[in-house]
Amino acid sequence: MADEQTPGGSQAPPPEPVKPAAPPAKPAAAAGHAAPPKPPATMAATGWDSDLARGLKERFGDRIGETLSYLGQNFIVAKAEAAISVVEYLKLEADFDYLVDITAVDWPKRAERFDLVYILYSFARNERVRVKAYIAEGYKPETAVDVHLTANWLEREVFDMFGIEFAGHPNMTRILLPEEWQGYPLRKDYGILQQDERWVQENLSIESGQ
Amino acid sequence: MPDQTFLDSTELVLNMGPQHPSTHGVLRVILKLDGEKVLGTECIIGYLHRGVEKIAENRTYAQFNPYVDRMDYVAAISNGLGYCLAVEKMLNVEAPPRAQAIRVILTELNRIASHLLWLGTHALDIGAITPVFYCLREREEALKIFEKYCGARLTTHAFRIGGLLYETYDGFEREINEFCDMFVPKVDEYEELLTNNRIWVGRLRDVGILSADECKEFGVTGPVLRAAGVKWDLRKAQPYSGYEKYEFDIPTRRNGDTYDRYVVRMEEMRQSVRIMRQAVAAIPEGPIMGKVGKVIKPPVGEAYVSIEAPKGELGYYVVSDGSTQPYRVRVRPPSFVNLQALDRMIRGGLVADVVAVIGTLDIVLGEVDR
Numbered sequence: 159m160a161d162e163q164t165p166g167g168s169q170a171p172p173p174e175p176v177k178p179a180a181p182p183a184k185p186a187a188a189a190g191h192a193a194p195p196k197p198p199a200t201m202a203a204t205g206w207d208s209d210l211a212r213g214l215k216e217r218f219g220d221r222i223g224e225t226l227s228y229l230g231q232n233f234i235v236a237k238a239e240a241a242i243s244v245v246e247y248l249k250l251e252a253d254f255d256y257l258v259d260i261t262a263v264d265w266p267k268r269a270e271r272f273d274l275v276y277i278l279y280s281f282a283r284n285e286r287v288r289v290k291a292y293i294a295e296g297y298k299p300e301t302a303v304d305v306h307l308t309a310n311w312l313e314r315e316v317f318d319m320f321g322i323e324f325a326g327h328p329n330m331t332r333i334l335l336p337e338e339w340q341g342y343p344l345r346k347d348y349g350i351l352q353q354d355e356r357w358v359q360e361n362l363s364i365e366s367g368q
Numbered sequence: 369m370p371d372q373t374f375l376d377s378t379e380l381v382l383n384m385g386p387q388h389p390s391t392h393g394v395l396r397v398i399l400k401l402d403g404e405k406v407l408g409t410e411c412i413i414g415y416l417h418r419g420v421e422k423i424a425e426n427r428t429y430a431q432f433n434p435y436v437d438r439m440d441y442v443a444a445i446s447n448g449l450g451y452c453l454a455v456e457k458m459l460n461v462e463a464p465p466r467a468q469a470i471r472v473i474l475t476e477l478n479r480i481a482s483h484l485l486w487l488g489t490h491a492l493d494i495g496a497i498t499p500v501f502y503c504l505r506e507r508e509e510a511l512k513i514f515e516k517y518c519g520a521r522l523t524t525h526a527f528r529i530g531g532l533l534y535e536t537y538d539g540f541e542r543e544i545n546e547f548c549d550m551f552v553p554k555v556d557e558y559e560e561l562l563t564n565n566r567i568w569v570g571r572l573r574d575v576g577i578l579s580a581d582e583c584k585e586f587g588v589t590g591p592v593l594r595a596a597g598v599k600w601d602l603r604k605a606q607p608y609s610g611y612e613k614y615e616f617d618i619p620t621r622r623n624g625d626t627y628d629r630y631v632v633r634m635e636e637m638r639q640s641v642r643i644m645r646q647a648v649a650a651i652p653e654g655p656i657m658g659k660v661g662k663v664i665k666p667p668v669g670e671a672y673v674s675i676e677a678p679k680g681e682l683g684y685y686v687v688s689d690g691s692t693q694p695y696r697v698r699v700r701p702p703s704f705v706n707l708q709a710l711d712r713m714i715r716g717g718l719v720a721d722v723v724a725v726i727g728t729l730d731i732v733l734g735e736v737d738r
Contacts, residue, residue: 199668199690200668201668201669201670202667202668202669203669228669228670228671229457229458229460229669229671231671231672255584256584256587257587258587258672258674258681258683258700259672259683259685259698259700261685261698261700263687263695263696264696275685277672277683277685277700281584281598281600284605284606286672288672306585306587307585307586307708308585308586308587308705308708310708311704311705311708312705315704319421332414333413333414334413334414334417334737334738335414335417336414343419343422344421344422344696346425348422350422350423350425350426
């Protein structure tokens with residue numbers, strides 16, 4: 159079970175002005191058996207400087223945090239309330255017209271418990287970018303359906319698995335699990351064998367879902 | 369007596385699936401009908417949900433590898449390739465050239481096998497019984513090669529993180545070439561049966577149209593996007609596993625209807641043969657496994673890696689906390705995202721077209737529900 163570790167990216171290290179494309183850390187696995195080096199506790203992301211990053215900074219000011227790059231993949235950390243505006247800006251002003259995915263990552267020990275991640279792609283630029291927002295439990299982020307229709311099911315899945323409700327979503331219901339199911343399986347405090355015993359018993363007439 | 373009998377009421381709600389042969393698995397579609405006309409649909413999914421993403425968090429990186437085959441089980445090799453590439457990206461290793469070439473060959477063979485199953489069942493849904501026998505006959509040849517290579521026919525677990533476990537068997541190249549020689553005339557044969565068939569054309573043309581803009585709005589990728597005229601294929605746009613070395617075309621069409629998607633997929637099978645021929649002619653010598661330790665432990669970080677699966681963009685967003693188990697694996701399944709466009713495609717159509725449109729989306733419910 160994964161525990162401890164401060165979440166990657168939350169307190170990102172100061173941007174190192176070395177070659178941004180260079181892999182920051184050696185793979186721990188390749189180091190062999192003798193005295194494996196301790197992996198860094200946070201993601202070794204470097205600063206991402208480009209016209210797009212500067213444009214975003216100019217437009218949103220302190221509503222977005224760092225613009226970072228890890229393994230050659232760029233991402234923007236945005237304030238929770240600005241995330242949708244950033245996604246919309248990227249769509250309208252920078253041609254990021256394809257919302258690839260919306261997902262979340264649970265970091266139960268952090269004050270802002272969830273990473274909400276929007277993965278965007280631009281056909282014109284052939285470029286990907288991720289928009290990340292850190293949100294606390296119970297916070298209701300704005301829906302992206304008005305910007306990208308595809309967000310509809312993707313957000314429903316995030317709700318289903320993490321219990322993050324999206325404000326203004328046309329149909330904020332579970333999508334994969336039964337509507338009456340209790341609990342949100344992809345949260346870290348939901349065990350792998352855990353299930354909604356009552357639902358299973360009532361609907362499947364068996365003791366266990368295994 | 370009221371003036372109107374119930375026969376005059378215009379709306380009828382019809383439940384299709386989850387036990388319906390034409391929904392290709394356990395998809396349930398609730399149709400709102402006015403006579404034969406579809407006013408709206410609602411998809412109920414999740415019947416095959418196994419919590420694959422949760423399982424990932426409780427397995428090591430290598431242990432999770434076989435699970436990805438169980439998502440899109442008709443294109444298991446593509447799933448495995450995407451996952452291996454994602455973890456390799458995080459480890460910052462690359463599979464050796466020989467492994468890459470063999471991966472390309474098997475992935476393209478799997479694309480053909482996947483498209484063949486789509487073609488057979490799609491034709492069966494429309495009412496053409498014969499093609500499914502022909503398609504499964506040729507698919508069998510592909511599955512035989514998988515079986516000979518790694519022992520499994522469907523959920524193959526063919527690739528390992530860092531490269532391959534198995535060398536090719538004796539006669540692998542010859543058998544791939546034989547398959548290519550055998551297969552190209554077979555595609556012509558299918559086309560002879562269907563392409564100009566009056567019923568086939570009548571049932572497919574102008575049915576389930578999805579324009580390029582709508583595709584982008586819904587995040588629809590793969591043959592559906594290409595049939596709408598967008599020349600976009602991840603193998604070309606962001607090549608992986610050495611695809612930049614091979615010459616092939618991206619087939620596109622303009623109308624974005626069910627017929628165009630059929631034509632695009634047929635041409636894709638020919639292009640896959642082209643890639644396989646080039647790859648098999650020049651498999652480099654050398655090791656098949658990259659420098660990956662016994663314990664796979666990517667540094668803290670995250671990566672999103674995607675490939676062009678037979679159904680569209682298949683992506684893996686992997687987050688590592690520096691331990692031997694992934695902290696989070698998110699699968700971006702093409703079928704799930706494409707299925708969302710079903711309502712837009714079918715609204716205003718006829719109830720008989722629902723079957724055609726579900727068929728043309730080429731969904732696999734194992735991947736939709738995960």
